[in-house]
Amino acid sequence: MITFTVNNEVREFSGDPSTPVLWYLRDELQLTGPKFGCGMAQCGACTIHLNGVAQRSCILPIAAISGQKITTIEGLSEDGEHPVQQAWVEHKVPQCGFCQCGQMMQAASLLASNPTPSDEEIVQSMSGNICRCGTYPRIHKAIKSASKSIAGVEYYVPEKTGEKA
Amino acid sequence: MSQYFDLTRRRFLKSSATVGALVLGTCFVGAVPRAMAGVLAKPSESAKEANLFVALRPDGIVEITCHRSEMGQQIRTAIAQIVADEMEAAWDKVVVIQGKGDLKYGDQNTDGSRSIRYNMQRLREMGASVRYLMRQAAATRWGVSLDSCSAVQHIVSHSSGKTLTYAELVNDVLNITPPETDKVPLKKRSEWRYINTAMEHIDLKDIVTGKATFAADVLEPKALIAMIVRPPVVGGKVKNFDAKAAKAIDGVVDVVEIPAPKGAPFFQPKGGIAIIANNTWAAMKGRKALSVSWDDGKNGDYNSETFKESLLATVSSPQTSIREVGNAAAILAKSTDKLVADYYAPHLAQAPMEPPCATAMYYKDHVDVWAATQNPQADMQTVAAMVGLPKEQINVHVTMLGGGFGRKSKPDFSAEAAYLSMKTGKAIRVQWTREDDIQHGFYHAVSAQHIEATLDENGAIEAYLHRTAFSPITSTFQEGATKAGSFELRLGFTDNPINTPNMKLENGEAPAKARIGWMRSVSNIFHAFAVQSFIAEAAHKAGRDQKDYLLETIGPDRILDVTEEHADYDNYGGDKAVYPLDIARLRHAIEKVAQMSKWGRKLPKGRGLGIAAHRSFLTYVATVVEVEVSDSGELNIIKSWASIDAGTVVNTDTVINQVQGGSIYGITAAISGGITFDKGRVQQSNFHDYRVPRMSDSPLEVDVEIIQSEAPPAGVGEPATPVYAPALCNAIFAACGKRIRQLPIGDQLKA
Numbered sequence: 001m002i003t004f005t006v007n008n009e010v011r012e013f014s015g016d017p018s019t020p021v022l023w024y025l026r027d028e029l030q031l032t033g034p035k036f037g038c039g040m041a042q043c044g045a046c047t048i049h050l051n052g053v054a055q056r057s058c059i060l061p062i063a064a065i066s067g068q069k070i071t072t073i074e075g076l077s078e079d080g081e082h083p084v085q086q087a088w089v090e091h092k093v094p095q096c097g098f099c100q101c102g103q104m105m106q107a108a109s110l111l112a113s114n115p116t117p118s119d120e121e122i123v124q125s126m127s128g129n130i131c132r133c134g135t136y137p138r139i140h141k142a143i144k145s146a147s148k149s150i151a152g153v154e155y156y157v158p159e160k161t162g163e164k165a
Numbered sequence: 166m167s168q169y170f171d172l173t174r175r176r177f178l179k180s181s182a183t184v185g186a187l188v189l190g191t192c193f194v195g196a197v198p199r200a201m202a203g204v205l206a207k208p209s210e211s212a213k214e215a216n217l218f219v220a221l222r223p224d225g226i227v228e229i230t231c232h233r234s235e236m237g238q239q240i241r242t243a244i245a246q247i248v249a250d251e252m253e254a255a256w257d258k259v260v261v262i263q264g265k266g267d268l269k270y271g272d273q274n275t276d277g278s279r280s281i282r283y284n285m286q287r288l289r290e291m292g293a294s295v296r297y298l299m300r301q302a303a304a305t306r307w308g309v310s311l312d313s314c315s316a317v318q319h320i321v322s323h324s325s326g327k328t329l330t331y332a333e334l335v336n337d338v339l340n341i342t343p344p345e346t347d348k349v350p351l352k353k354r355s356e357w358r359y360i361n362t363a364m365e366h367i368d369l370k371d372i373v374t375g376k377a378t379f380a381a382d383v384l385e386p387k388a389l390i391a392m393i394v395r396p397p398v399v400g401g402k403v404k405n406f407d408a409k410a411a412k413a414i415d416g417v418v419d420v421v422e423i424p425a426p427k428g429a430p431f432f433q434p435k436g437g438i439a440i441i442a443n444n445t446w447a448a449m450k451g452r453k454a455l456s457v458s459w460d461d462g463k464n465g466d467y468n469s470e471t472f473k474e475s476l477l478a479t480v481s482s483p484q485t486s487i488r489e490v491g492n493a494a495a496i497l498a499k500s501t502d503k504l505v506a507d508y509y510a511p512h513l514a515q516a517p518m519e520p521p522c523a524t525a526m527y528y529k530d531h532v533d534v535w536a537a538t539q540n541p542q543a544d545m546q547t548v549a550a551m552v553g554l555p556k557e558q559i560n561v562h563v564t565m566l567g568g569g570f571g572r573k574s575k576p577d578f579s580a581e582a583a584y585l586s587m588k589t590g591k592a593i594r595v596q597w598t599r600e601d602d603i604q605h606g607f608y609h610a611v612s613a614q615h616i617e618a619t620l621d622e623n624g625a626i627e628a629y630l631h632r633t634a635f636s637p638i639t640s641t642f643q644e645g646a647t648k649a650g651s652f653e654l655r656l657g658f659t660d661n662p663i664n665t666p667n668m669k670l671e672n673g674e675a676p677a678k679a680r681i682g683w684m685r686s687v688s689n690i691f692h693a694f695a696v697q698s699f700i701a702e703a704a705h706k707a708g709r710d711q712k713d714y715l716l717e718t719i720g721p722d723r724i725l726d727v728t729e730e731h732a733d734y735d736n737y738g739g740d741k742a743v744y745p746l747d748i749a750r751l752r753h754a755i756e757k758v759a760q761m762s763k764w765g766r767k768l769p770k771g772r773g774l775g776i777a778a779h780r781s782f783l784t785y786v787a788t789v790v791e792v793e794v795s796d797s798g799e800l801n802i803i804k805s806w807a808s809i810d811a812g813t814v815v816n817t818d819t820v821i822n823q824v825q826g827g828s829i830y831g832i833t834a835a836i837s838g839g840i841t842f843d844k845g846r847v848q849q850s851n852f853h854d855y856r857v858p859r860m861s862d863s864p865l866e867v868d869v870e871i872i873q874s875e876a877p878p879a880g881v882g883e884p885a886t887p888v889y890a891p892a893l894c895n896a897i898f899a900a901c902g903k904r905i906r907q908l909p910i911g912d913q914l915k916a
């Protein structure tokens with residue numbers, strides 16, 4: 001039995017421990033924010049947070065999250081009020097939207113560790129996330145503006161706020 | 166159903182005591198474009214069926230049906246903007262219902278950048294009819310003249326100051342005969358409040374909170390997951406298979422063979438073996454454990470390198486004439502100083518971010534399908550053929566699409582799901598992996614082109630010969646077809662805008678050894694690449710500035726009608742009186758983008774600007790790209806600019822987003838390794854070896870200006886793509902003197 005939390009709720013899993021977290025989240029918890037885009041850590045569509053840090057859930061075996069905290073886009077904020085989500089709305093970033101949960105989770109993780117990234121740091125951190133609709137210029141701008149709104153204040157880390165578990 | 170008003174016959178067909186919402190639908194079937202049918206139905210039915218365009222519910226909520234697929238172009242928002250504007254609906258009372266596949270809508274093929282072009286007029290008429298009815302109802306209730314009543318934002322007011330809301334008038338309207346469409350006044354442009362604005366799109370909040378429902382997010386019905394091993398070669402078949410190890414995997418519930426297709430590919434599944442499991446991971450493991458041997462069939466010899474040589478050989482000798490003026494061949498034959506260039510571009514995969522996916526539930530007399538499809542009517546047809554039911558019995562529910570780019574116009578994945586549901590009696594979701602998507606696609610055609618030209622004493626193009634050869638889309642619908650359709654040649658080839666007294670355009674035949682499909686802007690991609698690269702090459706030969714030379718080469722303001730030069734040209738189905746090929750608009754786009762990019766400015770060493778302009782989907786786009794090429798050959802795209810004249814536009818922010826995204830999509834053609842084949846098999850499998858642009862490949866700024874125009878609406882989703890690769894390669898030449906004629910760029914800059 002593997003025990004961990006997902007969006008601050010305690011969960012247990014007793015199936016195949018090699019199951020990627022992505023499929024557990026999608027198939028069992030019906031958390032469909034994390035998307036399947038490649039299955040080999042090439043596109044970032046499945047990005048979630050493991051203890052607040054961006055991870056590709058498609059290659060993360062569930063055995064590896066025992067005792068850890070998972071956050072998905074559904075748990076990033078109550079209702080889209082995370083600074084990254086707000087910046088995404090302000091800049092009207094999404095086109096089809098399929099990559100965007102992964103993009104936002106990656107961006108939130110970047111800003112949590114580095115609230116004022118340089119242009120180059122943004123490119124470095126975000127280049128593992130593919131957007132076939134080509135929203136990169138808007139993603140870049142949105143991260144800059146989210147950075148402005150959270151710089152200097154303690155970053156919103158889901159694990160620290162609104163504990164529900 | 167309370168009342169149904171048939172506008173063509175001007176009478177009510179049936180009625181009953183119950184009254185509900187006002188529902189208006191336009192009549193899409195039949196030849197009379199302005200014909201309208203008014204239908205009065207209960208709101209619950211309208212919501213469930215979602216088969217008409219606008220329903221005003223008794224609570225005042227307006228349901229607007231979107232019958233086109235949403236794949237990031239914000240068509241759901243645009244349709245609502247148009248109807249709500251003409252209707253004078255308050256935006257916070259508007260909801261959008263996604264239409265199922267249904268022939269009564271007319272065309273639902275969300276493809277070819279034509280949703281607005283095809284629908285704007287009738288959507289405006291629909292909205293305006295409701296506004297008119299509201300005023301009429303209020304006028305009747307108050308016993309005043311129609312002219313003294315105005316409708317603004319869900320409220321009808323009389324000149325005396327009294328008001329009624331739309332909700333209060335719903336029942337009154339049910340007794341009014343809808344007016345003839347052409348009697349309904351449409352708003353003046355200056356009165357538009359939603360159209361031609363940058364309104365936030367209606368699905369934005371759902372997307373940023375992870376709530377948008379894509380194909381794999383459909384939770385009802387609870388489906389088993391199928392993963393399919395398909396024949397690696399087109400036309401191949403399963404020889405034998407051993408499912409023992411697969412069946413032994415915990416969670417695998419069934420293994421089902423899907424029959425090989427017959428005849429031309431159409432949108433038929435490729436066949437293969439499906440592993441059906443109660444969760445995705447089990448299906449993936451089961452698929453890995455399956456052992457299959459294949460009979461490759463006649464395409465087992467397909468090799469990209471050999472094929473490339475054969476295409477280049479084809480374009481090196483005279484081919485079928487497509488368009489001709491003057492005597493290009495004779496002048497070129499005599500010339501000793503002609504400019505000659507061969508261009509080549511490989512197959513590409515659309516690779517939408519969401520791999521194909523569909524859920525199906527088969528019942529004896531009908532099938533329900535939930536799919537990320539660009540064309541639900543194609544799903545109806547393909548599924549019907551697969552399960553042996555009439556297409557009217559196939560209910561296709563359209564989810565949000567995680568990108569389409571042409572791949573999701575081909576619903577082989579829906580047919581797979583329906584077949585497996587029929588065989589198992591269970592709801593089945595077929596989930597394609599990225600490997601499936603890269604290896605079992607309908608590919609953008611591989612192409613070779615040969616261009617030669619002579620310049621006169623002023624450097625202008627005196628004679629121009631252009632040959633194109635590519636595996637045609639026609640082969641997907643007609644077994645063994647080697648001739649391109651005029652619908653493929655018209656995409657940037659037949660409509661070449663070069664102003665020269667001697668022009669000859671030729672097309673050579675080519676077989677297709679893979680399934681050929683279409684990808685965002687289709688053969689415009691390679692045709693614009695060759696034409697716009699060649700013009701820049703000629704500018705260089707003539708010692709002229711690229712932009713000035715481009716303007717001179719396309720010549721003075723005029724309407725170009727290529728049918729006068731013996732060409733078969735359907736102008737994207739647009740009436741040439743309404744959508745002429747207007748060189749003035751192309752010139753204007755070029756001048757605009759030159760201004761935006763400060764063309765002609767001094768650049769540091771290693772930097773360069775490139776320009777390209779192209780009309781496609783009846784829209785004019787010009788792009789400038791600025792690059793830096795380091796001494797070691799590293800390419801960096803610094804910034805790009807684009808101007809777009811798409812006639813009347815509905816959502817200005819969407820247009821900008823589409824042009825930005827279409828530009829970056831165009832980088833795919835330039836940098837991607839392309840799709841190559843050996844022994845009939847695709848050699849790439851996922852994003853590690855099929856390279857698509859990432860943020861590090863992309864400019865961080867793509868400045869877009871919309872050229873405001875009152876011309877009728879044209880395409881927006883595709884036209885920014887074809888110009889990008891040539892503008893980029895022209896910029897590379899300006900930066901470092903290397904001319905790229907073969908795509909992808911790969912390590913050509915390193916040599």
Ligand code: FES
Nearest residue numbers: 037038039044058
């Ligand atoms: S699905 Fe995990 S990185 Fe692509």
Ligand code: FES
Nearest residue numbers: 096097099131133
């Ligand atoms: S918005 Fe469509 S893939 Fe990024």
